[in-house]
Amino acid sequence: MSSSPSAPLLVVEGVTLQYRTPSHVVTATHRVSFGVTRSDRFVILGPSGCGKSTMLKAVAGFVKPVEGRIVLNGTTVDRPGPDRVVVFQEFDQLLPWKTVKDNIMFALTASGRLRRTEAEERARQYIEKVRLTEFAGSFPHTLSGGMKQRVAIARAMAMEPEILLMDEPFAALDALTRSRMQDELLQLWEDTRSTILFVTHSISEAIRIGTRILLLSAHPGRVKAEIDSTGEDSADAAGRRLSERIHHLLFDQEQVHADA
Amino acid sequence: MPMPERVHSYSVQRTADLEIVEKPVGAVRRLYENGTARKILLLILLALIWEGYARWLDNPLLVPTLSATSAALLESTRSGELPRAVAYTLLLLAKGYLAGLGLAALLTAFASLSRIGADLLETLTSMFNPLPSIALLPLALIWFGLGDASIIFVLVHAVLWAVALNTHAGFRAISPTLRMVGQNYGLSAAGYITRILIPGAFPSILTGLKVGWAFAWRTLIAAELVFGVSSGSGGIGWYIFEHKNQLLIPNVFAGLLTVILFGLFVEHVIFRTIEDRTVRRWGMQT
Numbered sequence: 001m002s003s004s005p006s007a008p009l010l011v012v013e014g015v016t017l018q019y020r021t022p023s024h025v026v027t028a029t030h031r032v033s034f035g036v037t038r039s040d041r042f043v044i045l046g047p048s049g050c051g052k053s054t055m056l057k058a059v060a061g062f063v064k065p066v067e068g069r070i071v072l073n074g075t076t077v078d079r080p081g082p083d084r085v086v087v088f089q090e091f092d093q094l095l096p097w098k099t100v101k102d103n104i105m106f107a108l109t110a111s112g113r114l115r116r117t118e119a120e121e122r123a124r125q126y127i128e129k130v131r132l133t134e135f136a137g138s139f140p141h142t143l144s145g146g147m148k149q150r151v152a153i154a155r156a157m158a159m160e161p162e163i164l165l166m167d168e169p170f171a172a173l174d175a176l177t178r179s180r181m182q183d184e185l186l187q188l189w190e191d192t193r194s195t196i197l198f199v200t201h202s203i204s205e206a207i208r209i210g211t212r213i214l215l216l217s218a219h220p221g222r223v224k225a226e227i228d229s230t231g232e233d234s235a236d237a238a239g240r241r242l243s244e245r246i247h248h249l250l251f252d253q254e255q256v257h258a259d260a
Numbered sequence: 261m262p263m264p265e266r267v268h269s270y271s272v273q274r275t276a277d278l279e280i281v282e283k284p285v286g287a288v289r290r291l292y293e294n295g296t297a298r299k300i301l302l303l304i305l306l307a308l309i310w311e312g313y314a315r316w317l318d319n320p321l322l323v324p325t326l327s328a329t330s331a332a333l334l335e336s337t338r339s340g341e342l343p344r345a346v347a348y349t350l351l352l353l354a355k356g357y358l359a360g361l362g363l364a365a366l367l368t369a370f371a372s373l374s375r376i377g378a379d380l381l382e383t384l385t386s387m388f389n390p391l392p393s394i395a396l397l398p399l400a401l402i403w404f405g406l407g408d409a410s411i412i413f414v415l416v417h418a419v420l421w422a423v424a425l426n427t428h429a430g431f432r433a434i435s436p437t438l439r440m441v442g443q444n445y446g447l448s449a450a451g452y453i454t455r456i457l458i459p460g461a462f463p464s465i466l467t468g469l470k471v472g473w474a475f476a477w478r479t480l481i482a483a484e485l486v487f488g489v490s491s492g493s494g495g496i497g498w499y500i501f502e503h504k505n506q507l508l509i510p511n512v513f514a515g516l517l518t519v520i521l522f523g524l525f526v527e528h529v530i531f532r533t534i535e536d537r538t539v540r541r542w543g544m545q546t
């Protein structure tokens with residue numbers, strides 16, 4: 001398969017995902033398709049129960065599609081791998097028995113990306129990027145929530161993966177920290193131009209983070225629309241702001257939920 | 261209607277104006293706040309009571325004085341009798357403890373691989389956990405004869421269940437996120453076990469090791485006491501038993517004191533050090 005610069009890096013084609021609870025088989029997404037181009041900041045946006053997190057885990061290789069396929073760079077995804085690194089929402093994604101620096105080095109050496117000395121140098125660079133240099137020797141339990149997420153982002157970015165998968169990474173942070181982290185992520189992106197697949201349930205976060213936004217409906221998740229974003233909640237020709245349009249698209253025929 | 265503008269003014273007192281910002285507490289108060297100091301004080305008090313009571317009783321066959329016990333302890337240590345007994349006990353303990361750990365590792369691995377294995381572990385543990393290891397000694401003597409093998413068998417029983425159950429519980433309690441992180445970075449199966457599962461479960465594993473140690477130590481001393489009846493040489497338990505027969509009660513007390521001191525040493529020095537360097541440092545204490 002040729003990968004010309006304009007061809008999408010990640011292709012998700014008619015993917016149906018299901019998961020099992022003790023009593024039911026739940027369909028999380030139904031025949032969802034989209035493509036992510038290199039250096040996109042692609043946001044999957046939808047209410048709870050739209051299967052956006054499950055979709056991200058499928059791209060990561062933790063969940064297998066029951067229908068359709070996921071192709072990264074011409075290769076079908078069938079297991080987790082270090083070319084698709086996930087940043088989770090939970091703070092416990094850092095190994096508590098390793099310092100900040102060792103957490104990042106662990107990722108680099110465990111995956112066989114780098115040898116120890118190179119890994120140490122790379123870890124130092126990325127710790128500096130997220131401005132945690134003075135905490136390089138600290139253990140995760142001594143850090144604040146925002147700092148932990150910055151370490152997780154540094155660890156993921158240090159891997160320099162094909163695509164960075166972010167599963168509501170700022171959802172557990174307070175509003176102020178959250179807003180600052182969004183700015184920092186955008187700055188980091190300016191630096192690295194990584195391809196990012198970002199999952200969120202917040203319309204404002206999606207507009208701020210995304211260059212493109214995929215809207216999913218809930219129960220099961222289906223594609224409602226795919227729209228471009230400039231990062232501004234600007235008004236269109238008809239005078240409707242982007243957030244209003246998204247809200248309308250998501251909750252059109254349904255009961256209107258307030259965005260959290 | 262326009263609201264009238266209100267200006268609040270606060271007069272902030274400068275630190276220098278305050279009478280007391282920080283003041284050292286008295287030496288006695290500070291000593292009392294120190295847990296170790298309090299306990300040492302208690303120990304001295306208890307030692308004095310012991311010495312006083314033993315002198316008043318004046319019957320070394322029932323309660324020897326602290327000074328007589330200390331003299332016996334020193335004498336036995338100098339003659340090499342007590343160190344030999346301690347070494348014998350420790351060697352036996354190490355053999356039984358390690359064999360128990362090995363079996364526990366096997367059992368836990370089996371339990372982690374399949375649901376049947378997990379059920380087996382849970383069933384066996386709930387069956388054997390309430391059974392005091394020492395109760396198996398008569399049976400062990402029939403199976404393995406008079407010798408270390410019987411004691412090691414009993415020790416294995418003391419260690420195995422506590423360690424296997426705690427380790428297994430620790431593995432199961434590792435968060436799904438941490439598991440996914442391990443898989444995400446492409447660890448091999450062996451790497452996943454040694455770099456994610458074992459450190460992730462370490463607080464529980466350590467609890468298992470501590471409980472296993474406590475069971476093993478008490479079982480071993482008891483087994484030696486029983487075993488001593490039928491065997492010529494032995495460890496601390498045998499030392500206590502033998503001196504009781506010779507009515508050398510200060511030596512009996514010296515033996516008991518050794519058991520206490522060694523137990524305290526392992527629990528409060530060895531395990532505490534391991535905890536300080538691992539789970540406490542990592543903020544993983546349960």
